[in-house]
Amino acid sequence: MSSVKEPLGVAPTSAAGPAPVRPGFAARTWRTVRSSRPAVVGLAIVAVHVVVALLAPLLTPYHPTTGDASHALLGPSADHWAGTDQYGRDVLTRVLYGGRYALGVSVTATLITIALGTVLGCAAALRGGWLDDVVMRVLDAVLSIPAILVLLVIVTALGTGSSVIVLAIAVVCVPQVVRVVRGAALAVVPQDYVTAARARGEGTWAILRREVLPNISDVVCVEFAMRASWVVLLISSLSFLGFGADPPTPDWGLMVSENRTAITVVPMASLAPIIGLATMVVGLNLAADGLSKAWGVDRIREGV
């Protein structure tokens, strides 16, 4: 087909120019979000959680970790909307502050995971060869060990601080992110504009940043929302098992495990953190679903 002459108006350099990124990623994202009802609903739920987490001290007169023992195990009332737990702490207050902990730890962990996974996945796709083989084999091996066991071992070895949990989550989740990102990047790498960039003699890093990343940003965004929902669940499960947040911390998983024994007396003390947890994850999942559909990223086929 090369016999067809280029129209005069098109300068030959434009064919070899930078990646065909449609202008304004933020504007484009906003348009996409608005076009998808699940994405709007999901992001709205997450936004409410963020606002509540930020304003928690203003929304409640109680303290999250100190309680009044004489008011233990109360049912819902005007003073305590969701009742109190066995130490007389206000359940609603702990749920509101719990959002802070859940969001803080999960968002940090997810950001680190996505950053690491994106760089590794793109590098594997761009470089190919032995690097690709080594990375994929190592990640396969990590995936073959149950995530919860890896988490337990890391937490036992290094302690239960938030930074350790963030690190442990990154170890467990990076392999899946790399798989997804590598798959998306492999579709970009054979494109002409990448070949052109290579021919211009640009380095791997420059190609990654200017040609590959802008074209897989949608996949990465969907992956972020989806991975965040996973991470929230993982962290709460870890806390539930007693290997996550340390006891006075208002963590949703920890609250369920603390109040479960009294579930017949004060069901609200268990249900309130469950509602907090479930709404946040539903919000994240809706956002991931909506965005993936609007962008045409096949989320479900990427392997859960």
Add this chain to the structure above:
Amino acid sequence: MFSFLLRRVVAALGTLLLSSVMVFLAVQALPGDVATQVLGRDATPDAVAALREQMGLDQPAWERYADWIKGASHGDFGTSLVTTKPVGGEVAQYLGNSALIAVVTVLFAVTGSVVLGVVAGLYRDRWPDHLISTVSLVGMSVPEFVVATVLVLAFSVTVPVLPAVVLYGPGAGVGQLLPAVWLPAASLAIVMAAYIVRMARTSVIDVMASEYVTTARLKGLTTWRVVTRHALPSALLPTLHVIALNVAWLVGGVAVVENVFNYPGIGKLMLTSVQNRDLPVIQAIALISAVVYVVCNLAADLGSMALNPKLRTRGGRIR
């Protein structure tokens, strides 16, 4: 075809070898000396040194790794530091109990969710689809311990028909454990099914839009026949893969759920052995889980090839 099979098996073995190295190194990194752990804090340095020598802890790490792998390939995983019984037998007993849960879970989750997924796919964007999709979205948004807690509230507290806690030890018979299997299995099945339903729905929608289904319809086949002959096999194919990918997750879910119900299975053993720093047991569980994961993935790949001839070519890549 044969060389393809061979390559898959070799890759699987390589993965296993790599994960065994990682497991060994990670467990070695756990704080605390094993010999001190066994003898207690008050032990004399001489006694600790003697035990270290007896346990081979004074050997270099790679020699200990070689010994461990050699033993493991014969089913000898050493002795537990807590019970001083052979690890192999102990793990096998707990594993058997968990297998009971796993079989019930997979059976329910797969049959139930494939049916629901197909229904949702066939009634796309109508109320059965909306209902099923919403429920499965909620199902995948709650952790296992929440489902378990709600089920206990419903079936052990409100309507007491099933036990909330297992009172038997690991040696209990199937007859004793059977009543206690339903709630843990249901908790896992609900969460697992949510993923499979979405998968099956997407596959069915794809298949029903394909040209060969249109052809089948134009031939005058009934909807039932189109679904059973075309939609179902295609919906099963990717589902197989989701299940295989989820096996590692299933072990984690099992750990949570077994601890909720105090069920004497591998997940419970995993948690207690991490708490007790029972290194040989942790290593054994990790290695066995890795073997299960690799075998399931291999089986899913081969199963996909059996169901889809297109994948049997050299270039056919299975995702």
